[in-house]
Amino acid sequence: MWIKWLSVGIFFVLQTTGGAVHAQVFPQKPIKLIVPFAAGGSTDMVARLLAERMGPLLGQSVVVENRAGVGGVLGADAVAKAAPDGYTLLMGTVSTHGASPAIYKKIPYDAAKDFEPITNVMSVPSVLTIHPKVPAKTLQEFVALAKAAPGKYSYGSPGNGSLGHANVENLLQLAGIQVLHVPYKGGGPALNDAVAGQIDALTDNLPSTYPHIQAGRLRPLALLSPQRSKLLPDLPTYKEAGYPEMDEGGWFGLLAPAKTPRAVVLKINAAAHQAMQDPAFKARSDAIDGIAMANTPEQFGEQIKKALARYQRIAKSANIQLD
Structure with missing residues (x-):
């Protein structure tokens, strides 16, 4: 009988500590960060800025790979279908997790269910x-x-x-x-x-x-944008101009495939937040009027839900739908 209870105890320990062990050994090889748009754009720039500073913190290279097409759908789908081990990440945007899921009839991924939010990174007006x-x-x-x-x-x-x-x-x-x-x-x-x-x-x-x-x-x-620009301080926001429904600009955030271990998600989250404190990161962010958006996986998940709901309303009212 004691052997049976010992087996149960060992199983319980493995189950409860497995995520922590995984996080301790992660990463053991380079991490791929997929940008679902062409090189040179804002999404690509933010991804490379973050990847360059996250790599040394994690002890492995973070390699940016551009997979453009269909409003970000192709790149996002590649991450949704990747192994949930933390080695394939997405630099998601309001397009991949807001506009495109609302507009395209046959989108191959579920923006709410097929990803683990890690952290928002930056909002650019x-x-x-x-x-x-x-x-x-x-x-x-x-x-x-x-x-x-x-x-x-x-x-x-x-x-x-x-x-x-x-x-x-x-x-x-x-x-x-x-x-x-x-x-x-x-x-x-x-x-x-x-x-x-x-x-x-x-x-x-x-x-x-x-x-x-x-x-x-x-x-x-x-x-x-929710606030005025430091580059154009005299320019009103849409909200100030009489359109309060239009109060959120574009954002760029890290996501992993669904079922990625929680401990791995939190380790990447911590590395991303530390990278965003780098003076060079802050200086480059300020130069493009970026607003830091570091948050928890849960908070980022709520932002995604809000974006999905907003663009579903827009697509329906404006009758924008594509195959």
Whole structure:
């Protein structure tokens, strides 16, 4: 009988300490951090900034791999289907865990169930800009112009179903205006045509647009962020301009496949938070007006739920749905 109880006791100890042991030996090889967008963009920049500083803290390299396509869906799906061992992570965004799941009918992963949130990393505001040829100095003036001439003005986005598309459609629904959507194959071409005056308006991440705003090639109207920008302190947020529903900008956060051991999740969380305290990380974050978003896995999970609910509402009200 005592042998039976000894076996039960050993099993219980293994079950309760297994996660801790796993965390002690993790990692034993390089970690892959998948960025579901092309190299050079904001998501890629934040991922590389974090990976460079997390590697030494974990004792293994954190290697960034870009897998772009379908609004971030391809890269996110690769992580959802990876082994839940902590060696394949995702730099998730409001696209992969908000807009894309709401907009695409046949998305191959469940944004709420197929991932373990680790931590949010950074929020970067996006900004609505217009070409200087448009005779509006404020968002209210642009809305008035669009109401007076439905369909006359146009806006560009990185593509159908993109975050830029969803956010502008949200504004159009709230303001009751009609502005022609011109989808592009990526944010770069859309930004180029906005600067050239081929389209009238564009929503893009502030770091990408800021040089053109500084040079007077684009005029900013509103910031999608919970707070004003240090780079553009006089620019009102959407909430200040009369659209309180639009109060959250884009964010970038770490996720692992579902069922990744809790101890491993917490070890990566701690390393990420420590990396974010690095002076060089803070300096680079400040340069792009990034807002630190370090939080617990549970808090990040709540942010994801909020994003999913918000973009489901937008997709339904604006009738944005893609196969």
